Amino acid sequence: MDDPLFWLVFFSAALALNLSPGPDLLYVISRTLSGGRRIGIISACGVCSGALVHVAFAALGISAILATSALAFTVVKYVGAAYLLYLGYQALRSAGSGTALAPKAAPRTSAWKAYRQGVMVDLLNPKVAIFFMAFLPQFVRPEHGAVPLQLLVLGVLVVMVAIIVESAMVLLAARATQTLRNNPAVSQWLDRVLGSVLIALGIRLGLSERI
Numbered sequence: 001m002d003d004p005l006f007w008l009v010f011f012s013a014a015l016a017l018n019l020s021p022g023p024d025l026l027y028v029i030s031r032t033l034s035g036g037r038r039i040g041i042i043s044a045c046g047v048c049s050g051a052l053v054h055v056a057f058a059a060l061g062i063s064a065i066l067a068t069s070a071l072a073f074t075v076v077k078y079v080g081a082a083y084l085l086y087l088g089y090q091a092l093r094s095a096g097s098g099t100a101l102a103p104k105a106a107p108r109t110s111a112w113k114a115y116r117q118g119v120m121v122d123l124l125n126p127k128v129a130i131f132f133m134a135f136l137p138q139f140v141r142p143e144h145g146a147v148p149l150q151l152l153v154l155g156v157l158v159v160m161v162a163i164i165v166e167s168a169m170v171l172l173a174a175r176a177t178q179t180l181r182n183n184p185a186v187s188q189w190l191d192r193v194l195g196s197v198l199i200a201l202g203i204r205l206g207l208s209e210r211i
Contacts, residue, residue, distance in 0.1 A: 010139050014158045017135070018165040023201050024051075024128075027121055028166050029173050031114065034091065034194035037174035039114045044166035046118020048159050054122070054129045055155030058136060059148045063129040073126050077205060080124030084202030087117060091195030121201075127208060132158075 018025070024047045032040030057063045066073045122128055132155055140150045177190065 006139070006141075010154070010157075011161065013135075014161040015165070018158075018162045023125065023204070024122060024162070025166060025169060026197055027118070027201060029169055030194045030197040031118075032170045032173040033177050033190045035114065036178070037170060038111070040170035040174055041167060042111050042114045043118040044163060044170055046115040046120075047122045047166070048118075048163045049115075050119040050122025051128060051132075051159045051162060052156065053119075054132050055136075055152060055159060057129055058132040058155060059151040061148075063133040066126045066129045067133055076124060076126040077208065080121075080126070081202045081206035083120060083124055084198050084205060087121075088195045088198030088200075088202060091191055091198060093195075094191065125205060127205075 028040060028044045028047060031043040035043075054063065066076060135158070136151045136154050139154055140147055144150060
């Protein structure tokens, strides 16, 4: 904390990046619209947990494999895209299931399942790994010690900003849709929105190229 300007620039960049409507934020918001505040927060925690793995990989140099190997990038990309398409299909197939007769008793996504899916959605996105590998080194200062440790600390701070931003978005989205979700017909459409978003993210990931 010896250079206030450095940290101001770093946190401003991290905040701006996390506020941009990227795949992670869109996923978390769509989960919130479908499942409510609790599922949204848990999904955000899952996504950020996956991001922490990418941070560790970047610090250890493992992420460089995805940046330099077309095969590795393509394999992870298509596995991630297939997973998103599968989640989207599941959401569309079960849209509003059980809500017509018993809206309050309808089975919803469990906390563990929401967390696990959030982790996998982020972990199977090779562009997240490349992002950390490209972004973090810009703020490394060789005179401040071991580079891997700096990358790890900076990455964790970016993820901390992400969880704050995503949690705030979850609260806003949940507040806006709390009443609507009690309506069976609207609940069905919110599930369809989730499915559509997941499928769109899967297609986007599948068509993406290395930076």
